[in-house]
Amino acid sequence: MSSDKVHVEHCKGVNGLDKVILREIRHCSAEVYLYGGQVTSWKNALGEELLFLSSKEGRVEMIITCTYLLIQMKLQKLPKAPGIHLNETINATFRPPRTIRGGISICFPQAFVDLILRSSEEDMKIWPRRYECRLRVALGPTGDLMLTSRIRNTNTDGKPFTFRFAYQTYLFVTDISEVRVEGLETLDYLDNLMNRERFTEQEDAITFESEVDKVYLSTPTKIAILDHDRKRTLELRKDGLPDAGMQPCLDVRLTVRFRYFAVVWNPWDKKAKAMADFGDDEYTKMLCVEAACVEEPINLKPGEEWKGRQEISAVPSSYCSEQLDLRRLLLSG
Numbered sequence: 236m237s238s239d240k241v242h243v244e245h246c247k248g249v250n251g252l253d254k255v256i257l258r259e260i261r262h263c264s265a266e267v268y269l270y271g272g273q274v275t276s277w278k279n280a281l282g283e284e285l286l287f288l289s290s291k292e293g294r295v296e297m298i299i300t301c302t303y304l305l306i307q308m309k310l311q312k313l314p315k316a317p318g319i320h321l322n323e324t325i326n327a328t329f330r331p332p333r334t335i336r337g338g339i340s341i342c343f344p345q346a347f348v349d350l351i352l353r354s355s356e357e358d359m360k361i362w363p364r365r366y367e368c369r370l371r372v373a374l375g376p377t378g379d380l381m382l383t384s385r386i387r388n389t390n391t392d393g394k395p396f397t398f399r400f401a402y403q404t405y406l407f408v409t410d411i412s413e414v415r416v417e418g419l420e421t422l423d424y425l426d427n428l429m430n431r432e433r434f435t436e437q438e439d440a441i442t443f444e445s446e447v448d449k450v451y452l453s454t455p456t457k458i459a460i461l462d463h464d465r466k467r468t469l470e471l472r473k474d475g476l477p478d479a480g481m482q483p484c485l486d487v488r489l490t491v492r493f494r495y496f497a498v499v500w501n502p503w504d505k506k507a508k509a510m511a512d513f514g515d516d517e518y519t520k521m522l523c524v525e526a527a528c529v530e531e532p533i534n535l536k537p538g539e540e541w542k543g544r545q546e547i548s549a550v551p552s553s554y555c556s557e558q559l560d561l562r563r564l565l566l567s568g
């Protein structure tokens with residue numbers, strides 16, 4: 236790719252670890268490390284960071300292989316549109332879906348990176364299942380951050396396996412006491428701080444005054460996180476997928492709607508102090524809102540593949556939800 240078109244860049248990050256930077260045309264950006272496939276940065280067009288990263292070093296965990304292989308980096312272009320040609324003497328050949336070389340091509344980029352993680356022999360000792368885990372991290376045309384995961388059972392012994400999944404998304408907020416979460420009101424939740432007992436949310440919107448660790452059930456397709464101080468709303472969507480389905484043949488795709496679960500977590504002051512990889516006051520600057528399948532594990536037979544997806548967009552809080560929908564409709568129409 237020539238330098239004026241570089242929207243995806245593979246480079247070295249902290250401690251020489253490989254990372255990929257995605258840049259969208261209005262200068263929104265996202266960074267993803269091959270180590271863990273972890274998205275460590277997502278910035279809007281003003282260069283403001285929208286994700287939270289702890290200032291402390293993380294813990295050492297016994298985990299299965301966590302360095303993904305980079306399999307594809309792409310600047311996706313719309314097909315170059317055939318124009319209206321008044322001069323019939325031109326001799327180029329136009330034949331959709333082939334592109335037309337010359338004239339003015341309209342490029343509408345959507346940069347993405349595809350990563351893959353496969354079980355190694357070492358992993359088999361810890362979790363004796365063969366799998367292929369694919370992750371696509373993409374920036375949408377308006378700077379939305381889109382994550383798509385596909386997990387495939389590649390067991391050769393005919394055995395199914397089960398797993399749980401979450402996009403543990405640490406959002407940066409200006410001041411947690413000024414944050415509201417909308418879309419989860421009146422829903423049932425399991426409270427992790429009360430032995431996963433089931434309650435019904437009584438508040439009109441969720442606000443934060445103490446530690447929260449809840450798993451909301453049957454959640455809607457959209458959850459809004461309103462950051463009052465920054466006058467910004469983060470909209471998390473976890474739908475837009477075909478219905479869940481299983482077919483009696485190999486190579487089926489299972490699509491699970493993340494709408495069923497959403498984890499909302501903030502450790503608050505005491506737990507923050509007790510966490511070695513978290514600054515004492517950093518709880519005021521973050522909120523975890525996670526699209527997850529944590530209650531019912533996902534079951535995959537050999538050859539089956541599960542797909543999950545999460546999208547987040549950042550918009551000024553002055554947009555009301557109808558305007559959001561209208562804007563999205565106009566952009567997609």
Ligand SMILES: O=P(O)(O)OC[C@H]1O[C@H](O)[C@H](O)[C@@H](O)[C@@H]1O
Binds near residue numbers: 427498500
């Ligand atoms: O420390 P970690 O394993 O990364 O988990 C951090 C937090 O993640 C989730 O949000 C869970 O609901 C919490 O119970 C947990 O404390």
